[in-house]
Amino acid sequence: MSQKVDIAGVKFDAVRYDDVITAVEVFVSQTHQKHMIATPNPEMVVDASQRNSFKNLLNSTAMLVPDGIGILWASYYLSLPYKKNRVTEWVQRWSSLLKVFFKHSDIYSILPQRVTGSDLLFKIVDASQRNHWQIYLLGAAPGIASIAIDRLLQKYPDAIFAGSFAGTPAETHEDELCERINQAQPDILFVAYGSPAQEEWIHRNLDKLDTVKVAIGVGGAIDFAAGKAKRAPNWMQKMGLEWLWRLIRQPRRYKRIWNATFRFIKLIRKYKKVCHQVEKKAKA
Ligand code: UDP
16 A cells, blocks of 8 residues: 555555556456546646545545646645745745756655656556556547557557547446447556546446456547657656646647646645644644
């Protein structure tokens, strides 16, 4: 069991990619159990802070991995002593944010690694070669998942894909999608419908999927694997600037990016204050 880290009520697992692969190996070997892994980013934490049902759904999953440097920043910032004075709080907050840009080790002191859905897709496909897992890709625009499969097979020739289908996250299509997936008999299902649709889809349907042992919501990962969308250059990812890359490439996402940055920072600041007040009350 990994250590849980509470970020505004969403309880993340302090894990690295290798730990997730080990957990998937255990999950797939458990005959009668099914597990969901979610990859929340700051935007999803903001969403969860506004909707208890979504927060509870995320916290009920087998594993929550931090998909976003903002989550790692929050874990570090929340671990620092509470500052009552506005100026010292401001200095503390901005100096902790600056550490993100300089990839300072403090940022990785609580949650050890950023574990993205996009990289997880590649790493699990790689691990599937030695474990003989069959993989199914659900979601992304029609035709994109089969391009992703072709490209993944070039890189991981021993991987086995049980199938793929675009479909839609609409509840009216669920039975048809479950039927398709059941016919393909995969062990692992990746769902790319964006959040919260993909997590809600998995939550509603996992029990209906006969052979699936692990289901993971991966957002735009199939688009990236197909080469349809380009990920930020490595230096930008390392500096925690993937959101800026997405803003430049897809300006229509500005509202989502606002939520993932400024709104998220405001939420975490408020959460730190609430935690401090609760602690103070408990001590009194
Ligand atoms: N998508 C889909 N059907 C829908 C809505 C979204 O297949 O009804 C797909 C979309 O094509 C994309 C993915 O869901 O491949 C979501 O990507 P996005 O970049 O929004 O996810 P993020 O990485 O930001 O979570």
